[in-house]
Amino acid sequence: MSQTKSIRVQRYLPEQEPxxxxxxxxxxxxxxxxxxxxxxxxxxxxxNTLSYRWSCRMAICGSCGVMxxxxxxxxxxxxxxxxxxxxxxxxxxxxxxxxxxxxxxxIFMEHLEAVKPYIIDKSKGRPTGESxxxxxxxxxxxxxxxxxxxxxxxxxxxxxxxxxxxxxxxGPAAITLAQRYNLDNRDKGKRxxxxxxxxxxxxxxxxxxxxxxxxxxKHVDPAAAVNQGKIEAAKYTLxxxxxx
Amino acid sequence: xxxxxxxxxxxxxxxxxxxxxxxxxxxxxxxxxPLVFFAGCMIAGLWALNSGAEAWVSWQAFMANPLVxxxxxLTLAASLFHAATFFPLMPRVMPIRIGAKTLPVNAxxxxxxxxxAIIAIALVAYFIWRA
Amino acid sequence: MNRxxxxxxxxxxxxxxxxxxIAAAEKAKAEGRQQRIALISKIYPMRSHTVAAEGGAAAVxxxxxxxxxxxxxxxxxxxxxxxxxxxxxxxxxxxxxLAQLERWGCPWSRRPDGSIQVxxxxxxxxxxxxxxxxxxxxxxxxxxxxxxxxxxxxxRLDEYYVTDLAVENQQVHGLIALCVATGEMHVIGxxxxxxxTGGAGRLFRFNTNAGxxxxxxxxxxxxxxxxxxxxxxxxxxxxxxxxSGVLITEASRGEGGIxxxxxxxxxxxxxxxxxxxxxxxxxxxxxxxxxxxxxxxxFWQEQQAGRTGKLGDSDVVYLDxxxxxxxxxxxxxxxxxxxxxxxxxxxxxKEPIPIRPAVHYTMGGIETNGQCETSIQGLYAAGxxxxxxxxxxxxxxSNSLSELLVFGRLAGESASDLASERxxxxxxxxxxxxxxxxxxxxxxxxxxxxxxxxALRKEMVKAMESGCGxxxxxxxxxxxxxxxxxxxxxxxxxxxxxxxxxxxxDLLQCLEVGCSLDIAEASCLAALERRExxxxxxxxxxxxxxxxxxxxxxxSQVFYQGDANATITWQDVDVRFSAPAERVxxxxxxxxxx
Numbered sequence: 012m013s014q015t016k017s018i019r020v021q022r023y024l025p026e027q028e029p030x031x032x033x034x035x036x037x038x039x040x041x042x043x044x045x046x047x048x049x050x051x052x053x054x055x056x057x058x059n060t061l062s063y064r065w066s067c068r069m070a071i072c073g074s075c076g077v078m079x080x081x082x083x084x085x086x087x088x089x090x091x092x093x094x095x096x097x098x099x100x101x102x103x104x105x106x107x108x109x110x111x112x113x114x115x116x117x118i119f120m121e122h123l124e125a126v127k128p129y130i131i132d133k134s135k136g137r138p139t140g141e142s143x144x145x146x147x148x149x150x151x152x153x154x155x156x157x158x159x160x161x162x163x164x165x166x167x168x169x170x171x172x173x174x175x176x177x178x179x180x181x182g183p184a185a186i187t188l189a190q191r192y193n194l195d196n197r198d199k200g201k202r203x204x205x206x207x208x209x210x211x212x213x214x215x216x217x218x219x220x221x222x223x224x225x226x227x228x229k230h231v232d233p234a235a236a237v238n239q240g241k242i243e244a245a246k247y248t249l250x251x252x253x254x255x
Numbered sequence: 256x257x258x259x260x261x262x263x264x265x266x267x268x269x270x271x272x273x274x275x276x277x278x279x280x281x282x283x284x285x286x287x288x289p290l291v292f293f294a295g296c297m298i299a300g301l302w303a304l305n306s307g308a309e310a311w312v313s314w315q316a317f318m319a320n321p322l323v324x325x326x327x328x329l330t331l332a333a334s335l336f337h338a339a340t341f342f343p344l345m346p347r348v349m350p351i352r353i354g355a356k357t358l359p360v361n362a363x364x365x366x367x368x369x370x371x372a373i374i375a376i377a378l379v380a381y382f383i384w385r386a
Numbered sequence: 387m388n389r390x391x392x393x394x395x396x397x398x399x400x401x402x403x404x405x406x407x408i409a410a411a412e413k414a415k416a417e418g419r420q421q422r423i424a425l426i427s428k429i430y431p432m433r434s435h436t437v438a439a440e441g442g443a444a445a446v447x448x449x450x451x452x453x454x455x456x457x458x459x460x461x462x463x464x465x466x467x468x469x470x471x472x473x474x475x476x477x478x479x480x481x482x483x484l485a486q487l488e489r490w491g492c493p494w495s496r497r498p499d500g501s502i503q504v505x506x507x508x509x510x511x512x513x514x515x516x517x518x519x520x521x522x523x524x525x526x527x528x529x530x531x532x533x534x535x536x537x538x539x540x541x542r543l544d545e546y547y548v549t550d551l552a553v554e555n556q557q558v559h560g561l562i563a564l565c566v567a568t569g570e571m572h573v574i575g576x577x578x579x580x581x582x583t584g585g586a587g588r589l590f591r592f593n594t595n596a597g598x599x600x601x602x603x604x605x606x607x608x609x610x611x612x613x614x615x616x617x618x619x620x621x622x623x624x625x626x627x628x629x630s631g632v633l634i635t636e637a638s639r640g641e642g643g644i645x646x647x648x649x650x651x652x653x654x655x656x657x658x659x660x661x662x663x664x665x666x667x668x669x670x671x672x673x674x675x676x677x678x679x680x681x682x683x684x685f686w687q688e689q690q691a692g693r694t695g696k697l698g699d700s701d702v703v704y705l706d707x708x709x710x711x712x713x714x715x716x717x718x719x720x721x722x723x724x725x726x727x728x729x730x731x732x733x734x735x736k737e738p739i740p741i742r743p744a745v746h747y748t749m750g751g752i753e754t755n756g757q758c759e760t761s762i763q764g765l766y767a768a769g770x771x772x773x774x775x776x777x778x779x780x781x782x783x784s785n786s787l788s789e790l791l792v793f794g795r796l797a798g799e800s801a802s803d804l805a806s807e808r809x810x811x812x813x814x815x816x817x818x819x820x821x822x823x824x825x826x827x828x829x830x831x832x833x834x835x836x837x838x839x840x841a842l843r844k845e846m847v848k849a850m851e852s853g854c855g856x857x858x859x860x861x862x863x864x865x866x867x868x869x870x871x872x873x874x875x876x877x878x879x880x881x882x883x884x885x886x887x888x889x890x891x892d893l894l895q896c897l898e899v900g901c902s903l904d905i906a907e908a909s910c911l912a913a914l915e916r917r918e919x920x921x922x923x924x925x926x927x928x929x930x931x932x933x934x935x936x937x938x939x940x941x942s943q944v945f946y947q948g949d950a951n952a953t954i955t956w957q958d959v960d961v962r963f964s965a966p967a968e969r970v971x972x973x974x975x976x977x978x979x980x
Contacts, residue, residue: 025260059883066596072433107261110889128532130491146500149355235347
């Protein structure tokens with residue numbers, strides 16, 4: 012750990028300064044030092060006042076999303092070795108910043124809830140006994156499984172210019188979650204979800220920039236989910252039109 | 256519960272210049288401009304065909320203008336570029352599944368390019384044969 | 387200060403907390419009660435550490451398996467320190483809970499006919515572990531979290547840090563919480579409080595746990611007089627990544643992975659787990675499918691004998707999956723591949739993964755009876771923070787994900803019943819407790835202390851690692867206990883650098899260190915006083931290297947004494963069904979208790 016790197020962190024301390032500012036820190040690093048390790052080093056050794064979110068440090072809890080040189084990254088799975096002399100860390104884009112690297116996730120949570128992300132099945136044949144289960148073949152599971160791997164880190168929202176321009180857009184993760192349930196053979200709730208998805212702030216706000224899928228740390232491919240959603244929304248609208 | 260003061264960085268008008276991915280996206284969207292021109296040419300051609308020989312000849316002359324040819328070559332490049340960005344999306348939006356396995360993206364994208372190539376070759380062969 | 391009142395308040399938004407909240411909501415609905423339920427978590431629920439569990443959840447599933455077999459595996463796995471009535475209840479209720487999760491949408495891995503697939507796990511006589519690839523905890527947590535969204539009665543308080551319970555005369559009245567976003571104190575009255583705050587792996591330097599696993603809930607109950615039970619039993623997971631401690635699931639071995647020392651030799655056959663099983667034919671309770679304590683102990687022995695390899699500063703052995711083949715590895719263990727590539731730059735399809743044991747799980751916790759009730763009326767505990775008596779001296783892999791469902795549900799339903807009978811909480815008690823917390827935080831921010839929590843935490847994790855490791859000695863444990871006691875005194879003199887209100891993580895981490903120090907004392911004291919070797923507690927001291935049922939077939943109970951030293955007492959173990967027998971694996975188990 013003899014080498015060090017200079018890291019710039021965007022600070023925002025509303026109780027002391029009305030505007031955000033950049034602060035430099037000198038951090039030792041080796042091959043295995045992640046952005047999160049660097050932040051933890053700063054917090055412990057250099058500046059106790061730095062605030063950021065983190066938890067599992069193994070790329071599954073989704074807490075530590077930040078912008079590194081303007082690109083959304085998961086702090087624990089991004090390593091200092093990947094960068095040259097410039098390492099600028101700031102809060103996730105397109106969300107209100109509450110302090111330092113901490114953003115307000117309320118709107119994200121609202122969008123998740125808006126798509127009714129749970130099994131809806133009121134059919135007669137559904138399993139009801141307490142030890143009963145549905146059948147789901149590997150092929151049936153393969154239809155939605157990729158979309159169930161979303162860790163809700165929010166990187167795709169920070170990558171989406173449409174969400175940046177209009178935060179009422181449901182956004183990649185929420186639409187992916189809707190599609191995850193729509194494609195599950197246990198679920199019969201697609202119609203209930205399509206109302207929110209078919210609105211202007213649903214799938215139609217997406218112009219397929221596609222950067223959401225590029226930055227996704229879990230290869231969920233939200234852009235695919237959103238564009239599958241467009242096909243579903245078109246069908247839904249057409250059927251509603253024909254039914255009057 | 257009142258949240259504390261927060262700031263929301265506004266997006267600059269030049270947001271799309273900040274990353275290569277966004278530049279390519281804007282370029283893809285811009286392909287619509289030459290395509291509109293080409294569509295206009297086609298509609299004018301149909302109108303000319305309907306309006307008699309004189310109109311048809313002057314439309315042909317217009318289409319033979321080097322500047323128009325240049326623009327339409329640009330249109331060809333633009334539509335190929337658009338296809339190149341669009342084809343990889345197809346297998347993701349409409350995945351082809353055999354059992355629990357999904358047909359590889361490369362196979363589907365390659366297949367679509369093969370179709371493009373076959374149509375192009377057939378058309379060229381047809382015109383050569385006619386000539 | 388902000389004031390609110392609920393019928394039921396759940397602290398912790400992980401698997402246990404979410405299951406509790408849903409159970410309480412359903413119970414209230416079924417009984418026609420109007421109950422307000424709060425789910426308080428210091429982080430967003432889907433960030434909770436349940437998310438990192440990989441391998442799966444155990445339940446008697448296939449024909450040929452039996453409740454008796456799951457019971458026997460759990461009790462012998464826990465070296466007969468499990469409360470057997472509790473284990474009996476547990477094994478009978480796990481299937482029902484996993485099936486419920488299936489109906490809520492959990493993407494459990496399947497057989498070709500669409501039925502549930504099970505996999506092998508360490509210390510289990512037969513394959514009975516339900517799994518969702520190698521992200522079982524992740525899928526369970528997200529399924530529970532998303533399902534909880536359809537219950538409007540569950541009001542979530544995301545990113546609220548509970549600083550203390552309001553207790554008087556052994557009765558709970560609610561709690562005091564800090565809104566992380568604003569720094570404002572919330573005084574929350576409740577008729578029933580359920581602690582589901584997880585374990586305390588962060589007492590140790592090298593661990594598989596999230597940064598949040600600091601034992602806050604344990605400390606809260608402990609400070610109000612509830613015993614911490616069996617805290618000496620700390621599970622080392624045999625396969626953590628060197629450097630980071632990131633978990634490599636036991637399912638790697640369940641699927642057929644093998645452990646090699648630096649000479650490429652499957653060393654487990656030398657530690658009572660043999661004979662060697664053929665490559666690609668894992669056998670339950672043999673070799674790599676032995677229990678976690680035995681495997682971690684075998685690593686230590688190899689390390690002492692100089693047969694471990696090196697990666698950076700770490701001594702390592704190797705987990706070899708290559709013979710399983712690319713397709714199978716990618717189907718069953720995709721997350722392991724991702725983690726090994728990211729954190730040690732190894733592709734498990736092509737190379738063995740360097741691994742070493744890391745602290746993983748806290749077997750002990752807040753003492754509860756079989757109904758999840760603590761000694762304080764109205765206060766429950768469930769999940770890893772609790773010691774309901776299920777795991778004894780060593781937990782079997784895949785029993786904890788099942789535990790948080792089974793006991794989360796039980797706690798939620800009981801709490802709903804109790805809340806319908808209890809009178810409204812006392813405002814006076816709440817206000818008094820809140821004032822104390824305000825004073826404490828003021829002291830931390832504005833006082834004239836000189837200590838920094840970072841230094842205290844560093845000394846704590848170092849002391850715990852050297853004194854309470856895989857093998858323990860009298861002198862080492864005594865030294866660790868002395869260090870922790872000194873650190874507790876120094877903690878009173880701690881001062882924050884950050885005095886702001888909004889997102890003051892300096893304050894939060896400082897409070898967490900305070901909790902950790904208190905329970906570290908309990909852990910060291912119980913370890914020192916348990917003068918025998920059992921399960922995860924192995925002593926090197928002369929004459930104490932064996933289990934001693936005459937004197938120590940007992941739970942340890944540590945009680946908080948404020949600034950003074952904690953005290954310890956002993957409690958009988960419920961052994962109503964199965965008398966203690968020798969704990970054996972591999973061929974040695976043939977003909978023994980099985």
